[in-house]
Amino acid sequence: MGSEELSRRERRVLEAVIRSYVETAEPAGSRTLSRRFGLGVSPATIRNTMSDLEEKGFLFHPHTSAGRVPTNKAYRAYVDALIGLPPVAQTESERLAEELTARNTGSPIETILRRAAQTLGVLTQELGVALGPRLDHSVLRRLELVRVSSERLLMVLTLEGGVVRTVFVEVSGELPDSAVGAVTAVLNDRLAGLTLGEIRSSLSSRLRDASADPTSAELLNIFVQEGEQLFDGALPLDGHHVVLGAATVLAEQPEFSAADSMRRLLALTETPQALGDAIRKRVHPPGISITIGAEHDDPRLEDFTVVTAEYRVGSLAGVIGVIGPTRMPYDKVISLVSHTSRLLSDLLE
Secondary structure: OOHHHOOHHHHHHHHHHHHHHHHHOOOEOHHHHHHHHOOOOOHHHHHHHHHHHHHOOOEEOOOOOOOEEEOHHHHHHHHHHHOOOOOOOHHHHHHHHHHHHOOOOOOHHHHHHHHHHHHHHHHHOOEEEEEOOOHHHOEEEEEEEEEEEOOEEEEEEEEHHHOEEEEEEEOOOOOOHHHHHHHHHHHHHHHOOOEHHHHHHHHHHHHOOOOOOHHHHHHHHHHHHHHHHHHHOOOOOOOOOEEEOOHHHHHOOHHHOOHHHHHHHHHHHHOHHHHHHHHHHHOOOOOEEEEEHHHOOOHHHOOEEEEEEEEEEOOEEEEEEEEEEOOOOHHHHHHHHHHHHHHHHHHHO
């Protein structure tokens, strides 16, 4: 049963219970709801409605409390049909823009994603998370070899959508410019138009029969022998790479006051690869993706809600969002995640 099978009164009471529990982390009682939310009916009527909602699986009694708490089913009905999304506050929008455009050293995409995850986590009071774009699926448009020193070249990869990655190539002794130019031409001829994943898996076989003079052959052989590792270096932000904000923000919430809950939270942050895989599976573009509690395939996430949105870098896509307890201010979180994804797309474009 979904929210479409609830009466108007049941919808209003359910929304009030959720709002009360999100704000206070305390079970909601009928008198509290009547006093705070102006539902227009008596506490007795609210109490009967809450009993009906409990029978339908939207509420439950924690321990011996007289109040009730929303179930995962209630949160799903709320985000699917009951929620109203507020505009992002100007101060929050300005802070996000300021953090994302601040000057930093290092890779621009990696720096921007780290700042986005950290700032989003602070603004939502959840654990910010970002996944890099799936560069393994991106197409190589052009490759350049640039001399840095007598024993080092810089390989510059220009990918579809204008994304640029760089990798250092170590060489033994200084090579003439003619050899560097000749190998650059061979690499572009054999590799341009392929995805980085295809290049990594088949580079040596694509280059073995390439003809070259002895000086060029020495450099070409480096790519034959070490190509997979070199192109691995071009993928530090492949789609499974996860950037996390500060877990301490989330640790302050009452759900994590118990030691076992804290251990589950820390376990998530210590296995970023698995976390990235779980998030990728639940993303359904376009728009916001919300996965609540038991909806996760990964049992380690059954106490959490994950709210994510895609951002775009040319034709590539990454993920930005937050992880938190199922008790979260969904309206604010959804608005901020959506807004951040648009900021990221605009900035990275």
